[in-house]
Amino acid sequence: xxxxxxxxxxxxxxxxxxxxxxxxxxxxxxxxxxxxxxxxxxxxxxxxxxxxxxxxxxxxxxxxxxxxxxxxxxxxxxxxxxxxxxxxxxxxxxxxxxxxxxxxx
Numbered sequence: 001x002x003x004x005x006x007x008x009x010x011x012x013x014x015x016x017x018x019x020x021x022x023x024x025x026x027x028x029x030x031x032x033x034x035x036x037x038x039x040x041x042x043x044x045x046x047x048x049x050x051x052x053x054x055x056x057x058x059x060x061x062x063x064x065x066x067x068x069x070x071x072x073x074x075x076x077x078x079x080x081x082x083x084x085x086x087x088x089x090x091x092x093x094x095x096x097x098x099x100x101x102x103x104x105x
Contacts, residue, residue, distance in 0.1 A: 003080040006073070009053035014038060015046045019055060019069070026068040028061070 010016050014036070021032050033043040047067055050056045055073040058065045 003076040005053045006055060006077040009049050009055060012046070012049075014042075015049060018043055018046045019050055022056060022067060022069045026059075026066045028064050028066055030064075032067065 010019065017036065018032055021027065029040050029043050029047065032047075033040045036043065038046075047056060047058070051058065051067075053073070054070060054076075056067050057070045058067045060066075
């Protein structure tokens with residue numbers, strides 16, 4: 001998946017709340033929906049978007065589906081964000097080396 005699909009999926013605040021609830025471990029739609037101001041069908045729709053973005057996976061457990069955070073799902077977003085960190089570190093290194101050379105002169 002590409003990072004833009006992840007960003008779009010997580011742009012919705014309710015969807016982020018659904019996703020964040022899965023940090024505690026795999027859960028059914030009913031458990032995820034508990035305490036949220038939306039219906040179970042609405043939670044299912046949010047999970048569908050999160051799954052399409054590669055952020056969550058699901059597995060059958062009896063007659064229900066249990067959803068979990070896909071550990072690889074944030075990889076594309078993380079790689080995209082890391083490039084900014086890498087660029088910032090390279091810029092800092094170049095500036096530190098330049099400053100070191102200025103002080104030696």
